[in-house]
Amino acid sequence: MGRIQSIQSFSTLDGPGTRSVVFFQGCPAACLFCHNPESWAAQGGEEITPEELLLRLERFRPFLQEPPGLTLSGGEPLYQPAFALALAKLARAEGWHVALDTCGWGPTEPFHNLIQTVDLVMFSIKHPVYPDALSKLNPDSVLTNWQLLATLTTPVWLRYVLIKGWTDPPAALTALGRLARDLPTLEKIEIFPYNSLAESDWQKLQWDSPLFHEGNITVTEEEVRQAEKHVRESAGLPTSLFPSLNAP
Amino acid sequence: MDPWRNFRGKLWREKIDLSDFIRHNYQPFTAEPTFLCPPSPRTKRLWEKCQQLMAKERAAGGVLKIDVERVAEVTAWEPGYIDRDNEVIVGLQTDKPLKRLVNPWGGWRMVEAACKARNIDPDPIMKKIFTTYRRTQNEAIFRIYTPAMRQARHLGIITGLPDAYGRGRLIGDYRRVPLYGLDFLIAEKKKDLYALDNVDDASIHLREDIADQIEGLERLGAMAKTYGFDLSRPAANAHEAFQWLYFAYLGAVKEQNGAAMSLGHNSPFLDIYLQRDLEEGTLDEEGAQELIDQLVIKLRLVRHLRTPEYDELFAGDPLWVTEAIGGMGEDGRPLVTKTDYRWLHTLRNLGPSPEPNLTVLWSPRLPQPFRNYAVDLAIKTSALQFENDELMRPIFGDDYGISCCVSATSLGKDMQFFGARVNLAKALLLAINGGRDEKTGEQVLEVPTLSGEYLDWREVWENYEQVLTWLSVLYSRTMNCIHYMHDKYNYERIQMALIDSNPRRHMAFGVAGLSVVADSLSAIRYARVKALRDERGIATAFEVEGDFPCFGNDDDRVDGLAVKVIRYFYSSLAQQPIYRNAKPTMSILTITSNVVYGKKTGATPDGRKAGQPFAPGANPMHGREKSGVVAAMRSLAKLPYEICLDGISYTFSITPRTLGPTPADRAQNLMRLIDGYFGANGHHININVYSRETLIDAMEHPELYPNLTIRVSGYAVHFVKLSREQQLEVIERTIYERM
Numbered sequence A: 001m002g003r004i005q006s007i008q009s010f011s012t013l014d015g016p017g018t019r020s021v022v023f024f025q026g027c028p029a030a031c032l033f034c035h036n037p038e039s040w041a042a043q044g045g046e047e048i049t050p051e052e053l054l055l056r057l058e059r060f061r062p063f064l065q066e067p068p069g070l071t072l073s074g075g076e077p078l079y080q081p082a083f084a085l086a087l088a089k090l091a092r093a094e095g096w097h098v099a100l101d102t103c104g105w106g107p108t109e110p111f112h113n114l115i116q117t118v119d120l121v122m123f124s125i126k127h128p129v130y131p132d133a134l135s136k137l138n139p140d141s142v143l144t145n146w147q148l149l150a151t152l153t154t155p156v157w158l159r160y161v162l163i164k165g166w167t168d169p170p171a172a173l174t175a176l177g178r179l180a181r182d183l184p185t186l187e188k189i190e191i192f193p194y195n196s197l198a199e200s201d202w203q204k205l206q207w208d209s210p211l212f213h214e215g216n217i218t219v220t221e222e223e224v225r226q227a228e229k230h231v232r233e234s235a236g237l238p239t240s241l242f243p244s245l246n247a248p
Numbered sequence B: 001m002d003p004w005r006n007f008r009g010k011l012w013r014e015k016i017d018l019s020d021f022i023r024h025n026y027q028p029f030t031a032e033p034t035f036l037c038p039p040s041p042r043t044k045r046l047w048e049k050c051q052q053l054m055a056k057e058r059a060a061g062g063v064l065k066i067d068v069e070r071v072a073e074v075t076a077w078e079p080g081y082i083d084r085d086n087e088v089i090v091g092l093q094t095d096k097p098l099k100r101l102v103n104p105w106g107g108w109r110m111v112e113a114a115c116k117a118r119n120i121d122p123d124p125i126m127k128k129i130f131t132t133y134r135r136t137q138n139e140a141i142f143r144i145y146t147p148a149m150r151q152a153r154h155l156g157i158i159t160g161l162p163d164a165y166g167r168g169r170l171i172g173d174y175r176r177v178p179l180y181g182l183d184f185l186i187a188e189k190k191k192d193l194y195a196l197d198n199v200d201d202a203s204i205h206l207r208e209d210i211a212d213q214i215e216g217l218e219r220l221g222a223m224a225k226t227y228g229f230d231l232s233r234p235a236a237n238a239h240e241a242f243q244w245l246y247f248a249y250l251g252a253v254k255e256q257n258g259a260a261m262s263l264g265h266n267s268p269f270l271d272i273y274l275q276r277d278l279e280e281g282t283l284d285e286e287g288a289q290e291l292i293d294q295l296v297i298k299l300r301l302v303r304h305l306r307t308p309e310y311d312e313l314f315a316g317d318p319l320w321v322t323e324a325i326g327g328m329g330e331d332g333r334p335l336v337t338k339t340d341y342r343w344l345h346t347l348r349n350l351g352p353s354p355e356p357n358l359t360v361l362w363s364p365r366l367p368q369p370f371r372n373y374a375v376d377l378a379i380k381t382s383a384l385q386f387e388n389d390e391l392m393r394p395i396f397g398d399d400y401g402i403s404c405c406v407s408a409t410s411l412g413k414d415m416q417f418f419g420a421r422v423n424l425a426k427a428l429l430l431a432i433n434g435g436r437d438e439k440t441g442e443q444v445l446e447v448p449t450l451s452g453e454y455l456d457w458r459e460v461w462e463n464y465e466q467v468l469t470w471l472s473v474l475y476s477r478t479m480n481c482i483h484y485m486h487d488k489y490n491y492e493r494i495q496m497a498l499i500d501s502n503p504r505r506h507m508a509f510g511v512a513g514l515s516v517v518a519d520s521l522s523a524i525r526y527a528r529v530k531a532l533r534d535e536r537g538i539a540t541a542f543e544v545e546g547d548f549p550c551f552g553n554d555d556d557r558v559d560g561l562a563v564k565v566i567r568y569f570y571s572s573l574a575q576q577p578i579y580r581n582a583k584p585t586m587s588i589l590t591i592t593s594n595v596v597y598g599k600k601t602g603a604t605p606d607g608r609k610a611g612q613p614f615a616p617g618a619n620p621m622h623g624r625e626k627s628g629v630v631a632a633m634r635s636l637a638k639l640p641y642e643i644c645l646d647g648i649s650y651t652f653s654i655t656p657r658t659l660g661p662t663p664a665d666r667a668q669n670l671m672r673l674i675d676g677y678f679g680a681n682g683h684h685i686n687i688n689v690y691s692r693e694t695l696i697d698a699m700e701h702p703e704l705y706p707n708l709t710i711r712v713s714g715y716a717v718h719f720v721k722l723s724r725e726q727q728l729e730v731i732e733r734t735i736y737e738r739m
Helices: A050-058 A081-093 A108-117 A139-149 A170-181 A198-204 A221-235 B018-025 B041-059 B108-117 B124-133 B137-144 B147-155 B176-195 B201-226 B238-255 B267-280 B285-300 B308-313 B338-349 B368-381 B389-396 B424-432 B457-489 B493-497 B514-526 B556-574 B591-599 B629-637 B663-679 B692-700 B724-732
Strands: A002-011 A019-024 A046-048 A069-073 A097-102 A120-124 A156-162 A186-193 B065-071 B099-102 B322-326 B357-362 B385-388 B400-403 B407-410 B414-418 B421-423 B504-512 B528-533 B539-545 B583-588 B651-654 B684-689 B709-712 B715-718
Touching: A002 A050, A002 A081, A002 B629, A019 A050, A019 A081, A019 A097, A046 A050, A050 A081, A069 A081, A081 A097, A081 A108, A097 A108, A108 A139, A120 A139, A156 A170, A156 A221, A170 A221, A186 A221, B018 B176, B018 B267, B041 B285, B065 B124, B108 B124, B108 B137, B108 B308, B137 B457, B147 B457, B176 B201, B176 B238, B201 B238, B201 B493, B238 B267, B238 B285, B238 B493, B267 B285, B267 B338, B285 B338, B308 B591, B322 B338, B322 B368, B322 B400, B338 B357, B338 B368, B357 B368, B357 B389, B357 B400, B368 B663, B368 B684, B385 B389, B385 B663, B389 B400, B389 B407, B407 B414, B407 B504, B414 B457, B421 B424, B424 B457, B424 B504, B424 B514, B457 B504, B457 B514, B457 B556, B504 B556, B504 B591, B514 B556, B556 B583, B591 B724, B629 B651, B629 B663, B663 B684, B684 B709, B692 B724
Parallel strands: A019 A069, A069 A097, A097 A120, A120 A156, A156 A186, B065 B099, B322 B357, B357 B385, B414 B504, B421 B504, B504 B583, B651 B684
Antiparallel strands: A002 A019, A002 A046, B385 B684, B400 B407, B528 B539, B709 B715
């Protein structure tokens, strides 16, 4: 039994192909720019067994490309490791391509088990050096999990949100490039501009984030391209890692 | 020259049988469409001229000219041309392009209101004739409407009724004119007429119908003669086949101003003629495309005179010149021909446009290149709709067209009595308010008053059943009045002449506001809904405590309620006696009228505020589809087509990026979505691929987007022709988009 916040039946943005996304309930990271703060509480959402959940997902399958994709997102799936692992195993056995969307939180062993089970890891690095400045994540724990990826064969996509004044200084981008360089299983680096829509999600809950009082923290598409260039050049990464550079 | 030279098959020669003719002679086309041609120089010049005329029409406020001196009739006008040097297909509704005709047969008040809105006086003699000497359909109907019918009509419970203008919805089998010529068709009708010599009402009624049809065909021939064509014999080549077919349709739109004047499914038929000319060396591909392009130009110029109220209901001057494309034959061969591609190609040669309303009959078994082409075009133009051929073919055979928005109809075999629709949400409010109208407080029927301030599911549902039963009786009786009088005073002699003499008749009932009702019932059942009543005891607002599932999320609890409502209502309708023994069908369809219906409906228990628009067609309410498009499609697909044979309209809008990262991905993903939806027994889907920003920009700068076409419920419309209110509603709709 586990808790989910919601299901998105069709997505082309959360991994390869067309996929359904399960948003897990509960997240300990508490990122200051979270666009889904309602998913934080451990006790909200809907209670469901992995078997029931998969049955619900199977109804979407004829509408998705083969193999159908399933992304475990959240919330933080690793906050409910047994549930996530059970769902991933069941889905894979039925032919789903399973991706894990994680911030790298959590103890090593469940992380290891889940990574070994899924087809793809989408690892969101909040900050390559100081994740604790933007979230409640423990930098050492995240780094340990990142390094663990190098010992496994599961392909990895690195995801990073560019926030003006917070995650865009050259030093941070250089550090991000180093993390990327050290991971042989890395397939892709996606850098997204900070999306100010998050603020209205916080307002709905009548919450506030110090980030929203920092003046303009949004970046332009051009600044995203510049950041990618910095990451790539500082670490000598191949262009093939950057989908934006290979766009048609 | 023998007009039937090189044609195969026997049956069709002796009696009218288009299916047999097509099956024996058409050539399926399964390869890539590398043969397509750009518009011919003549087409370009003609279209240029037409576009200037249409720009003038827009600048003049939507109506260029009205001919107030003549009464709509097939031979009333001398020949009219746009540009004789460049016009390959000829014939106009009046003597000038975009000059609108006056059609008083449906009713004089409509004529007067429409003229008044344009500051024109109708002809006093015509007025005298149609108000003193000749009874109109409208007058005849209102003389026999009961007080209850009038009340339901003016409160907007039964709405959009065709009681003041043509009912439309008929598709004459226009192909019969080129294949057989008028002499043959008239001779066949005479046989039918003389074979019926009973003296019972039904037989005499039918005999008068057929006599009218014969007269219609004779006058159609006379009209064509003024243009220098002899329709008495079959068409001898492709050019004649196109011209004959268009004249037959033109005859219909000269005499009838039905809301929907659809064309049928003509590609395989026309392709046979084009193919024969190509093989005989008398035509090349440019000439073939020219014929299609020029026919489509003519179809884009058909107009009718409407009142401002009508325009509010059916925005953008639509005519539903619906033409079906594709589909599979019952013998397993695809009905896709080169001409299906030529027809779709007009969207590229002439630019996207709402008319003709191109409808792809979709099947997973269609040739893959055709599937690719259609989906790609849908993404690029937002001008196509798709309907599930696998669902319709077993019921309508493989020779069917789409009438109006979404309604399948066997060509030449079926006719329908257009039934407009009832407002299911207002009906629910009657159940909650003891049978009183929530706006005016008028007592409409007697149902028990609800007990507590919180709505009790059982009490509400029992009342709702009573209301729906009452409504099905009133609704079917109202339709019977309308169609009796329409047959009598505004009979469609030309269209009916091109349908079998004793056709299968459908009474096409309809419902609006289904998702509002489903969500409201869900709120009452799964959350707690408090009715806030005014001093009259009428609930003017509702407070919902707790969560409840909404239609459009693949949640059986609420989707089942939607099904329960339409099953109950349809089974009540099916028990009512229906005019001319028509078979009842039902649609879940609103066109653009979802805005007007919403305006006329008070607050509902789902949290919708008074006056807010409904969702279009069978769509989930705006913004309540929290689980994405596939879940929404799954909910829609649960609505049973077998009791909604008139069609279940779903309008789908998505941003390009949400559909996929590259154009190739988008086409593949969309194809999979359509296959998935239809595989789950979904019936119809409008495809819109655009961003909200584009629409907002078009609203602010309409001059930059004269051709921006979008699909609304069952038809397409130029976005800039919508009222601001309707534009805002379209923008408010769920456009699937994720950040």
